[in-house]
Amino acid sequence: MSNYVFVIDQDKQPLNPVPPGLGRKMQTDQKAATFKKYPYTLILNHSVVAPRLKGLTLKLDPGSKFLGLSILDGNKVIWAAELEHRGWGIHEGLEKRSGYRRNRRSRKTGYRKNRGQFEFKPDGWLPPSLLHRVQTTMTWVNRLRKLAPIEFVKMELVKFDTQLMDNADIEGTQYQQGTLAGYTAREYLLEKWGRQCAYCSKSGVPLQVEHVHPKSKGGSNSIRNLCLACEKCNTRKGSKSVEEFLKNKPEALKRIQATLKPPLKDAAAVNATRWALYHALQDTGLPVSTATGARTKMNRAKQGLPKEHWIDAACVGDGGENLDIKTAQPLRIQAKGHGSRQMCKVYGTKKNGEPIRGLPYPTAPGMPKRRKDGTREAPKFRLHGSVESGDIIDVQIPNGKYKGIYKGVRVAVRGDGRIAIRPKGFSSKFDLTTASIYKVVQRKDGYAYSVQ
Ligand SMILES: [Zn+2]
The missing domain is CATH 1.10.30 (DNA Binding (I), subunit A)
Known part of the structure; x- marks a missing residue:
């Protein structure tokens, strides 16, 4: 069994999610069309006036590497996902940046001063890698609210009181x-x-x-x-x-x-990231209730459920002890970030020590683009303006070794600006030409998706 399908009406009003079978029927009867592939969402071909909505509950189990998400209709778990945070990628990126800055300072290029380790940190400040967890979680809470009638949020806040x-x-x-x-x-x-x-x-x-x-x-x-x-x-x-x-x-x-x-x-039982998330959730205006980790653990153990992040999310708090699980295929979401904001990409150094910026490849500009308002935009790799890294596309390769149709593959960019894909079952990437792309399924949104 897979996740229920989200349904929105013509005016993008979220309606009750439906079982996948009913979703398919709605499509064959031409009452609805695919609106979004990830998470799977249908759009009706008409408006619904005053729909009778179920007040759904979104439950969250925030962890350091993963976030478990479950949507419940009463005690029925109808949709689930696991979000993998970027984690160390952010830390490494920042280390790299501070390395560049240190280097430029030592070359006396008039770069900004070192603020040192005593830089003023406002109240409630979180390190970027932790703030990222709060922000990606809120991104998903807000996205899901646009797709389903979520009326309550429940999260695991502390291990115990x-x-x-x-x-x-x-x-x-x-x-x-x-x-x-x-x-x-x-x-x-x-x-x-x-x-x-x-x-x-x-x-x-x-x-x-x-x-x-x-x-x-x-x-x-x-x-x-x-x-x-x-x-x-x-x-x-x-x-x-x-x-x-x-x-x-x-x-x-x-x-x-x-x-x-x-x-x-208290610090041992409550962590700053979870508190920050709790406050951010309260700002949405939804009623937010909290529960302890001990309760989650007990609820899961009593029902003999396996330890999975999405199951833990469903087990949070009261109402988590008697679950009717309608899905066995949570959506796997991986936070990938939104690329680099580095203005001038440097690809190496010439023999005389001069940095190589940009590439001979005509569609992969290495220098920032100047916008009409005078600000600059970081260079992006786009294949003739059509797709960029992170887009999900359908591809048809007419001949050659890789002949075939590949659906729902994520675009990757090679170091030299060529665009490649690695469909399921392939051990390595291969390059694409514009002609082989026939449909962009979903534009890059900072996440990669898979279903178990
Ligand atoms: Zn002992």
Whole structure:
């Protein structure tokens, strides 16, 4: 089963998404046509007055590398996607730029001064690579709102509620898997004890919840008396006091005592990027609710669902414990950026040390274009003005080794300005001529798409 199909009417008003079968029927009956390939959207050939819309919920699971997205109609998961952020690409790009600047400064070319590392950063400032996560997420929230009647947004904000946990007094049975208190306590302890055995510092082994001051000697159930230990240490410690158990390891004892008392800082459970995203979502005017990661984990485990970003998104918060999943093919979205804004591309140096700007290739200008208003536009590679890097096209190659029809392939640009594609099943790219392109399916929008 694949994602439901988005439907908009003639005036681009978003309507209820339909199952893929119904979408195909609407097309064969000529009631609708393809509006967008990614995400798949149909446009009706008429307007709909006062449609009866379902209030859909968009759920988000923001992670550091991936964003999970799910659209739910009640408990039905009707559309899902996974967005891969650009991540280190941004960091590397900025490093490269600062390298160029350093170089130009050292050549005394009258370049701008080094602002140094103490540059003024306004409140709420995020490093560009993190800000990018917030911005791409908002791009998709806004895009989806134009395609479907989304009325609620739900996101995972924190791993657990630290305030609540520090005062928690949890009975032994509640630590068992399956209860929210149990999941929350485990997540809290994992974070606090650095995901390793408190006594021997072993990581990557199953950890058990353990009373530091033994219960048999009056130790409390408060979370401040709990740590995580591997099975071996847990058994060996038994009902010994921690001082007795670690009498030959004074350093470990010191570390445990230091970790035990202070409450876990909020920063460990909430990250700045998620907060920034939460505020950005609130600015849309949609009602935004938040949930904890512990809740997501419990909802997923209770239903025996696999760990996937889009499934985690669907499991966020209440309503995530009883899902009816209607899709098995989430849309895979990869953030690719919008190319370089570098004004003069440099391709190498001549023998006399002079940089080579631009290429002998006539359609690949290496120098900026001057706009009518006098501003300059970064050079772009366009094949005779028709397609550029990132466009999705249909291609027909009439003869030769690569003879055939290729649909929905992404355009790539080679270093020398020639335009190439690599259709599914091919191990390398091959070049195109203008004649072989017969349809631009979707213009470059900064993302690459695939369906599992
Ligand atoms: Zn251990």
